[in-house]
Amino acid sequence: MPMSDGLPFPVTITRVVQESPNVTTIYFDHAFSSKHGQFVMVWAPGIDEIPMALSYPDAITVQRVGDATTALVTKKPGEGIGIRGPFGNGFVIRGKTLAIAGGVGAAPLLRIGLEYPDVTFLLGARTAEELIFYDTLSSACDVRVATDDGSTGYHGYVAGLLNEINMDEYETIVVCGPDPMMRSVLKVLEGRNALDKSQFSMHRYMKCGVGLCGSCCVDPDGVCVCKDGPVFAGQMVIKSELGKYHRNAAGLKEI
């Protein structure tokens, strides 16, 4: 039942899958067609509306960090949430692809690993326990793991895994994760002349999702992550505020 206008589309939760102690995939009764990397605004009724990747056409994968994400991960099948979108651009995948994910940043990259023929997936997490999507991904592509505490895979940040990668093999590099992780990846890519084939999915505080309110704007170009992104070329991201500061809901700069 599509609603007229751009009101949140009401969906009913069908299944809730715990991916790690802190991360839950929530399936619902409607599949949205979207480009990989686009996002939706997810409305937890009575709480808030927050941006999320569609990890599957009919699912989001949520890391519990605050009010809205807690409300979402504690929902039960049969309960309703609202979805606006999909919004934003998306990744453009060409040829052999290197996906680099930190934490829940794996969500927007997941389907790239599952659907494209020739993907190497670098999956980072703090600990083995917090690693998500490992089983699903390893049946579909070449997955390499890094954990901060070394509890599995490479011991260290995911950027460290890049040492063992031959950049020349890849036509496309897609990245999503926390700002500091993306900043380190940027440095590595720059050092190895691979920046021009990289795309980064940024996150910023989002309220409208449609390029109006300005809360997701990024210095110095003033682009909107929600409308001009969330996926940007590495060349642009490296010149941006990313990893240096971002603005919170009030527009105050935070580090």
Place this chain on the structure above:
Amino acid sequence: MPMSDGLPFPVTITRVVQESPNVTTIYFDHAFSSKHGQFVMVWAPGIDEIPMALSYPDAITVQRVGDATTALVTKKPGEGIGIRGPFGNGFVIRGKTLAIAGGVGAAPLLRIGLEYPDVTFLLGARTAEELIFYDTLSSACDVRVATDDGSTGYHGYVAGLLNEINMDEYETIVVCGPDPMMRSVLKVLEGRNALDKSQFSMHRYMKCGVGLCGSCCVDPDGVCVCKDGPVFAGQMVIKSELGKYHRNAAGLKEI
């Protein structure tokens, strides 16, 4: 320059042609595509907006009867008026056609006489002087004339001309004129079993032109002349209020 929304389309008057002492054809700089029998709402700025047939794609033919028509017929080339529409349905012409016009009722029928191959046009007026479109029409079809005072053609009402017509020859009969004239034509057609191939263009007080305000509604079916008409089947018109009464701008019945 089409305006967005259904605002009156502004046109500039290019030429004004006096058809008779009381009737003037006003040409403008835009041709509207319409079905014969549809009408437009013509806005004389600062005065009023009134319904009019498009006698040509780029012209209306106006009989001066009151404020708005006076404002229109005294306009000069270069001045502007507004046009909403075309609105309503239109005549459906099939085969040999008999057109019966009384006075300025010839306006919506004119192009039928000019454009269809096999038309007999009965043209009625009060006097020879008030006859309109005679020259134009006679070069295109078989025109027969009646005047109330006998100053030219048949002496009497246009319905009288029907005596000399063999109804069986015609597949379509289209009629427009004052209510009493149309009522007499209805009677003749009924008596000669020709009602079912007749179409009448009715006029009623119109304010909106789009079937909303109700000022043009006709008893007993409550149809809107502006939206369900102005062209109706003779079978429907004969059962209507036509020739008995109509409602004025206040909705008061008048005879």
Place this chain on the structure above:
Amino acid sequence: MIRLKQEPVKIAGVPVRNHLILAAGVLGTCASSLSRMLRQGAGAVVTKSIGPEPRYGHAGPCVVVLEDGVLNAMGLPNPSREFEQELSLLEGEPVIVSIFGGNPDEFYEVAGWFAKKAQAFELNVSCPHASGFGAQIGTNPDMVKACTEAVKEWKKPVWVKLTPNVTDITAIGKAAEEGGADAIVAINTVRAMRISTGLKRPVLGNVYGGLSGKAIFPIAIRSVYELYEACTIPIVGCGGVSSAEDVIEMMMAGAQGVEIGSAIVNDPDIFRHISEKLYASDGVSPKEVVGCAHV
């Protein structure tokens, strides 16, 4: 979408055939067009607003259809007392007579003409473009209360139709309630205008008019929601309704029924079309829907 059970409906004491009512002023001057709307599935009809004297209305243009609404300045044309004749032809039908006047006495007088025949009165204290009437009364709570009281003397259900062109619509709603109104209708048109850039003048003969249709739906929903929080009498929603979904939304905001006007332009058969989607034999009771969005 939620569907409603088809069951006998009464709105504020007025039995109606379904929740969809023809709004005042739309095809509302003749008995014949009103019964046509009933035949085409309206649950009830509100007449054109009838006043103390015949009025011929404003000079044209009186109506322009916009992409997302309608702008009108009819100017309350009406046949006044002669409308009684038309009403005679509608006996037994669910007809609500809309009336207006310049003061409580005029409201009382006009109501008296129709007191025997009307199922209910709707007081137009909300037309935004007729000087001395409509919104000029409906922006003043004392006047609204007094006019409501005056018409209530005829002992018929009285619905008071409000204008959104006020700082606080709930103050007016409460005044109607205090005056004894049986229901509130919200909303009448929103004061608005357009200009013809080609002809360099306002498009409407009256310069100012009222906006209706889809454009005002979010304003109507807000008004109904606010009134539902502030008042206890039933509310009838009006403004921009054009689909079954819109009807449900109005009801969730707090409306017991809806009035539909401008949507007729795009679909003269709107009542039937909405009914087909709105009702189902296994539908829910309207009681579960009305006001359920209040949290």
Place this chain on the structure above:
Amino acid sequence: MIRLKQEPVKIAGVPVRNHLILAAGVLGTCASSLSRMLRQGAGAVVTKSIGPEPRYGHAGPCVVVLEDGVLNAMGLPNPSREFEQELSLLEGEPVIVSIFGGNPDEFYEVAGWFAKKAQAFELNVSCPHASGFGAQIGTNPDMVKACTEAVKEWKKPVWVKLTPNVTDITAIGKAAEEGGADAIVAINTVRAMRISTGLKRPVLGNVYGGLSGKAIFPIAIRSVYELYEACTIPIVGCGGVSSAEDVIEMMMAGAQGVEIGSAIVNDPDIFRHISEKLYASDGVSPKEVVGCAHV
């Protein structure tokens, strides 16, 4: 369509690059997005409304895009005084700083932070969904006058932005004029809301919000037209402008320039696109257009 001559423009003492100004609250929290809008052809930009304390805004949803407009209840999120930093990056640019407060003293205080850097102030006495601010001030003529006077002490051009959610917008316009305003901006959003029928609750986190975009254009035109008749100071039109034709219509209603907000959603390059159609070397002087529809 009439086209305008490109000539130096001053609106109420503020030099702007053309007649098209970015409306308050749209991409208005960062220097970088504001200068992007200037690069893309805005004649001037109004910042997000800045208040006495940082605010984080209402819970979401804060915005829904409708077919013919936008509904928002942002809740005036803003970095307060820290916005000074952003302004430093915009020196020399045509930037109008929008400010709000809960009383004249707060307006005075906030204005003071930016008095050196702002080309002008725009007073937000019109946001319909932030309790204690905006329209709660802007519906009271005395408060509007007092806040205007307070900010005028900084000796900068002051534009006062009005809400249409009042019974008579001209009363508020006159109050601003009496308080020494240099211009009136009309209008802010129209109080409105929508309900999710699927989730049975209001869509906006704040329940109530403001309607903008095409839906309100006829309301904005009416407001500008009314104000032009009632006041003598310049008017800046705002509300639903999305084409060069709309700009001309606003100017004919009486606006010396226009602000554009919601139209950005469908066309982030709207300023350039409108300019291309609006201006021509053989165009007419804007003076001939402003207010010319008044008859």
